[in-house]
Amino acid sequence: MAEPPVEYIRSITRQYAKLGYKPYGWVYNTDAPPWQPLRKPLKQCRVALVASGGIYRHGQTAFHSKDDTSLRLIPTDVRTEDLRTSHFAYDQTDARKDPNVVFPIDTLRGLVQEGFIGGLTEHAITFMGGIYSSRRVREETAPAITERLAAEHADLALLVPV
């Protein structure tokens, strides 16, 4: 029988208390989220992949573990075998075996080939989601991503957290 989803907020809050950390400042957004209707059919849309699993490619600087708010631009014609992960807060075993589990680049390239989506932006955008300061995410990472999505002429953004 199906079990209910894992309650991560409750279990992490309990774990922090046990380790003697101050409580983590979970983000609760109570306002209605902004809404932009899709303006054209999927098969005409240019899709931007945005992933927070610490993906970089061989030759790029990796991520660090102390509130790293930087971004990487991954060319969407990247060779899958050049993809790497650098993240301290999830088990990277499967992501390193097949990056598509957190960075579905081959999946999306396949759907472009099928004509299911129109295409991909020139670059995917990646970062390392283990940033403890939600203020820095709001003030640094998020605006940089938004700016880049506009520069890439994305019709829609697909966000893949871990």
Place this chain on the structure above:
Amino acid sequence: MTMSSALDITRAVNPPRAVFNDFPLGHTAGKPLDRRLQREIMVETLSAFETMRTPGSIKTLPFEWSPDHSWKHAGAGEGDNRTDRTEEPTYQTEDDKTAAAEGKLAEECIACSKWSPDAGARRSAG
């Protein structure tokens, strides 16, 4: 559209559109090397762009990690992963570190760390 494997966290963040895939963390877009499942997950996810009408709604995807749900009790996040946080980049391989030092792809990095061994040592000492 946000994909998610953490329903409570996504509810709290309240993004415009989300799909929930009830998989262990680190597998938001599927199982390793299972191309068919990865494709099905992505087709369901992208199709939701054309069917979702209500801001803040979350669509649950019809996939199951395994018939056995014991992974949900595996104690996610039991360890202490907050120790040793530094600004030194963590490379997957030593070879990556050498390649990055050549700096050929620096333009693909936005607001990257300017960490160097010397600066890192100074900070630790301070």
